[in-house]
Structures are given as C-alpha cells and as structure tokens.
Amino acid sequence: MPRSHETYMGLALGLGARGAGLTWPNPSVGCVVVKDDRIIGRGWTQIGGRPHAEVVALAQAGAFARGATVYVTLEPCAHHGKTPPCAEALIAAGVKTVVVAVQDPDPRVDGGGLALLRAAGIDVITNVLAPEALKAHSGFMMRQKLGRPRVSLKLASSFDGRIATGAGESQWITGPQSRRQVHADRAGHDAVMIGGGTARADDPALTVRGWPVARQPVRIVVSRKLDIPLNGKLAKTANQTPLWLCHGSDANPDLSSAWQGLGAKTVACKLAGRQVDMVDALQHLGAAGLTSVYCEGGGALAASLLAADLVDDLMGYIAGLAIGAEGQPALGALGLDRLADAPRFTLVSHRQLGADVLHIWTRETPLI
DSSP states (O other): OOOOOHHHHHHHHHHGEEEGTHHHHHHHHHEEEETTTTEEEEEEOGGOOOOOOHHHHHHHHHHGTOOOOOEEEOOOOOOSSSSSOHHHHHHHHHHHHEEEEOOOOTTTTTTTTHHHHHTTTOOOOTTTTHHHHHHHHHHHHHHHHSOEEEEEEEEEEOOTSSSETTTOOOOSSOHHHHHHHHHHHHHHEEEEEEEHHHHHOOOOOOOOOOOOOOOOOEEEOOOOTTOOTTSSSHTTTTTOOEEEEEEETSHHHHHHHHHHHTOEEEEOOOETEEEEEEHHHHHHHHHHTOEEEEEOOOOHHHHHHHHHOOOOOEEEEOSSEEETSEEEEEOOOOOOGGGGGGGOEEEEEEEEETTTEEEEEEESSSSO
C-alpha cells in the first residue's frame, strides 16, 4: 500500500531537524525524493545554509528524479542568490510533483517558487503537515515577519526558584544530566545569550561541550556599559568562536574598540530606561541573520525579555532543593500588580533528568 504524503513529509521534517542551529541565516529545510513509493533521494540544508536541501536530495537521486515526487518542508526558493533557485533545479530534474508543507514568506520567494513550478507543468500540492512545518521553521518565520529571532529562555533553579545562595554560590544547583541537556539545547540554536552580570560573575565559555557540533552557536552578551572582563574566557576566545556584544548607545567607545580588536562584534542598541532595549537588540540580531536565540539569563535580562513580550519558549530545569528567601531569584523585577498582566505560557512537555525535572512551555497564542 503506497505511503501517504504526510508520511513522506514527516520524514522530510525529521531530516530538516538535523540542521537546527547550523544553517542560519537560511532555514533548515528537509527534502525527500520518491519514485514508485521508494525513497531515491534525501537531503537537508547544509552548514551555513548551502547547498539547499533540494539540491542535496536531487544530487542523490540523479537521473532517477525524472518523473518523481519531491517532498520539501518549505517552498523552494525562486530567486538568484549565491546559488541558482531550487525551483529551477526541480524543473531541470524533470520531477512530476512537488509537495510543499508551507509557503516561504521571504519577499524574494513568497509564492514565486510555486508559480515557477506550476508554469513548468509540475503538479504542486501545498499545506501538507503545515502546522508541524510552521513549528519547525518558526524562527525563520519570525525573522521574516517580525524582524527578530525566536527566543527560548532557560531557567535552571532550585524548587523555590533560586539560582544561587545569598552568598552567590550557584555551582551546581542542577545535576550533570541537566547540564548535559543544556549543551544539547545550545547546539540546537543559532546563538546563546547572557547578560553582562552573568558574564562577570561566572566567566562562562558559552560553547557547546560534550556534543559533536559542526558549528558553534554565536555567543551574545548584553552589557549596557561593555564592562565585561577583558581577560576572561569570552575575551580569550573571541577570535575563535563568534562573540557579539549588544551594548548601550552610551557605552565607552574605547571599550568597543578593545573588544573589536579581540575579534568580537559590537552592536550598539537603543536604551530603555537604564537598560539595553531588548526589542531593538533583537531586531539587530534578526537583521544579522539569526533565527533562534537561547537565553541563559541572568535574572535581569530574563525579566527584561519577559516584560517586553519577547520570550517564545520557557525551558525550566528544576532541582529538588530549597534555598530560601535570602537566595538570588531566577527572575528580576517585572513590576506586576495584577496576575492578569503576567506573561502566560502553555505547558508542552515535562520529563525527569536524573534528580531534576525539565519542563518546556510555549506562548499561549503563537505569534505566527
């Protein structure tokens, strides 16, 4: 019995997931080429965004692609960039049918790829597993529609919501399995972001460790005054792993020059009161090509993102210990007087990690 369009599109979505965090500024697309109910080509977007999934899958299928059905998780591109359009590659390969999950909102495409295919006499089927594809490509969609990347906020805390004792001791509240999972989370995002306070207190490397990665995520530090140690781990590795510093427009120009000399990229942002305006900062990050950001705090940065309605997913790692009111809270002040004004999220999943619990929440009303 022939397998359904949904089955093959599900396989394509699984392939696309392999490129998560590796393909920005392009989306991580998956593609499957099928003929006589047999898969003859598979592909996903490669590191750095090229070659595209369709090109990889067609190359694998070779001459057998003629008359085949192609399943692709995002509309094939129609514009000439660094490479020719994928829609033209599909036409040249002589495929019979193209099944697409969702249309590409990029103004350079936005239905143009589908129109090219139809004009060439290729049957086009759309909206197969569209909700799943929208979720898979949500960061790319947000960048196209909102100008910013998708933001996941990670909080690792005690049962009573503390991230350190009153004396500042924080290593380690959660266990080794949780910490290993955090590195997997990092690997699946384009960038990892922290605030300047966390950079000063913890001297983190912010790299993925314990997992094989072909491309380290961009490391982002939000620091209004750029007062981050110039002799820390971030500074020492700025010329090896990308480091972007989002600072206030009033930061010392000499510090900006010093960081640039070390290999970091500095991004001047507007101010919102006494803090970096995170709406403006994320617009800069979106313009630079990022589609997903994994924020690891601290409390002030987390609160500013939540207050500005910029958090799309919450990832909570909860340990079974209590620290008490004198401990440092996971979140800074939000200035809320009414529960109705509190940002609310919907529980997506929860599971045990060693002695800890990981629960994941998403927006009650998705933005796309």
